Amino acid sequence: MAEKNLTDEEKKLIDKLKKAGFQKNVAKTLVFVAGRDETKSREIENETMLRQPEVSIAMQELREKGWVTKRDIKKEGKGRPVHAYRLDKTMDEIVKEIEDNQNERIDNIKENTQEIKDLVKSLF
Numbered sequence: 001m002a003e004k005n006l007t008d009e010e011k012k013l014i015d016k017l018k019k020a021g022f023q024k025n026v027a028k029t030l031v032f033v034a035g036r037d038e039t040k041s042r043e044i045e046n047e048t049m050l051r052q053p054e055v056s057i058a059m060q061e062l063r064e065k066g067w068v069t070k071r072d073i074k075k076e077g078k079g080r081p082v083h084a085y086r087l088d089k090t091m092d093e094i095v096k097e098i099e100d101n102q103n104e105r106i107d108n109i110k111e112n113t114q115e116i117k118d119l120v121k122s123l124f
Helices: 008-019 024-034 041-048 052-064 091-123
Strands: 068-073 082-087
Touching (some): 008 024, 024 041, 024 082, 041 052, 041 082, 052 068
Antiparallel strands (some): 068 082
């Protein structure tokens, strides 16, 4: 799926977020929302070329992290309400959380590796 109107830097950021463990849809959605004061679900779908369920799942994950808030916009007549989203934290705060999480993963890997070495020494 191609992205509309994403800069090379935004595409690079999406790739780096994927390397940090984010699913592509979550990374694309975060980058898109970060570039706006507030955006509607339909705008996210149109600009990121994601389907409605993909946007909903990505937004749910971002809301669970406390990074995005949702606002329901009442429509006239019947039909589903329109959802508007905005960042609830700055990108600097989000990057700090990502960094902390990555450092924790590194520490866990190092600890596990050391335990493997210790077990190998004691067994063989």
